[in-house]
Amino acid sequence: MSELxxxxxxxxxxxxxxxxxxxxxxTLYNEITxxxxxKSCCVGIVDAVNSTNVTAKLVNRKLCSYYSxxxxxxxxxxxxxGGSVVKNVGDSLLxxxxxxxxxxxxxxxxxxxxxxxxxxxxxxxxxxxxxxxNLPSVNxxxxxxxxxxxxxxxxxxxxxxxxGSTVNLCAKINSSAAPNSxxxxxxxxxIIKNLDGYDFNLMxxxxxxxxxxxxxxxxxxxxxxxxxLI
Numbered sequence: 001m002s003e004l005x006x007x008x009x010x011x012x013x014x015x016x017x018x019x020x021x022x023x024x025x026x027t028l029y030n031e032i033t034x035x036x037x038x039k040s041c042c043v044g045i046v047d048a049v050n051s052t053n054v055t056a057k058l059v060n061r062k063l064c065s066y067y068s069x070x071x072x073x074x075x076x077x078x079x080x081x082g083g084s085v086v087k088n089v090g091d092s093l094l095x096x097x098x099x100x101x102x103x104x105x106x107x108x109x110x111x112x113x114x115x116x117x118x119x120x121x122x123x124x125x126x127x128x129x130x131x132x133x134n135l136p137s138v139n140x141x142x143x144x145x146x147x148x149x150x151x152x153x154x155x156x157x158x159x160x161x162x163x164g165s166t167v168n169l170c171a172k173i174n175s176s177a178a179p180n181s182x183x184x185x186x187x188x189x190x191i192i193k194n195l196d197g198y199d200f201n202l203m204x205x206x207x208x209x210x211x212x213x214x215x216x217x218x219x220x221x222x223x224x225x226x227x228x229l230i
Contacts, residue, residue, distance in 0.1 A: 038148040038149065038150055038164070039101055039148070039149060039151065040100075040101065040102075040103060040146065040147060040148050040149075041096050041097055041098065041100045041101050041146070041149060042096060042097045042100040042109070042112045042144060042145070042146050042188060043094075043095075043096045043144065043145055043146070043147070043149060043162065043166050043167055043170050044078075044083070044094075044095050044096065044097075044112065044115070044116065044142065044143065044144040044170065045092055045093065045094055045095075045142070045143050045144075045170050045171055045174050046074045046092060046093050046095075046119055046140055046141070046142045047091060047092035047093075047140060047141050047143075047174050048070060048091035048092065048138055048139070048140045049138075049139040049140055049141060049179045050139070051066075051067075051091040051138070052091075054136050054138070055136070058135070058136075062133075062134075062135060065133050065135060066130070066135050066136070066138070067091060069126060069129050069130060069133070069135070069138075070091075070126060070138050070140070071088050071091075071093055073122060073125075073126050073129075074093045074119060074140075075093060075095075077115060077118050077119050077122060078093070078095045078115060080115070080118070081097075081111045081112070081114055081115035081118070082097055082098070082099050082108065082111050082115075083095045083096065083097050083111075083112070083115055084096055084097070084098055084160070086160065086161055086162055087161065092171075092174075094162070094167070096149065096162055097111065097112050097115075099111065100112060100146070103146065103191050106195065109191065109192050109195065110195060112144060113192065113195070113198060113219060116142045116144060116182045116219065117182070117219075117220075117221055119140075119142050120142060120180055120181065120182060123139075123140075123180050126138060139179040139180055140179070140180065141174050141175070141177035141178075141179060141180075141181065141182075141183070142174075142177065142181070142182045142183075143170050143171070143173050143174035143176075143177060143182070143183050143184070143185075144170065144182070144183075144184045144185070144188055144219075145166055145169055145170045145173070145184060145185030145187055145188045146166070146185070146187045146188035146191060147164070147165070147166030147169075147187050148164055148165075148166055149162040149163065149164045149166050149167060150162065150163045150164050166187075169185060169206070169208070169214070170185065172206055172208070173185055173206050173214075173216050176203060176204055176206070176216050177218070181218065181220075182218065182219040182220070183203065183216050183217065183218055183219065184200070184216070184217050184219050185214065185215075185216060185217075186214055186215040186216070186217070189215070189217045197221060197222055197223050198219060198220070198221055198222055199218075199219075199220045199221070199222045200217045200218070200219060201217060201218045201220075202215055202216075202217055203216050203217060203218050204216050
């Protein structure tokens, strides 16, 4: 918020503050509107590894190009597999899959797994583009989970936002993945563990106030097939 002009009188400042108070009170429930309903779906986060240090010496133009190449590539892949991009937060992208709302569509669930695998397999393509632009290479982690999310909409955005413990947990377990690999939470593992063509290995567990010792699994494809043949 911009500072008040020095030339303003005390009365002007008081009136400005009073107006701000009024606006806060009247828009408290309108700026971001929650639907009040929850829906269960698959949520994903892809997060660049150590990007703060990697980009520390980049000028603004180069910095913008670095994040633009990475985040836009991830967004394109997400949409290709039926995902909906929610937002980017710094060097990470949050997305979810509307087709997994009931948790019973095997095709939709496989799409979420293939999306994550395609993200990882695009690593060399993205870094070729980084090299063309004289930018440092990027490494990243993908995490996914399944559970309830609350939907919200902002007055200033046409996109839905999602909140809740599933989103928070998905973000927390992301750091458990090795660079350029995928981890999934136990709730997602329970509904996809019998899908053919994938290997799930118990890696570790995450402890929180909500779920103690929540298992985390790695995800890889068991069949030798690649999305990008280059």
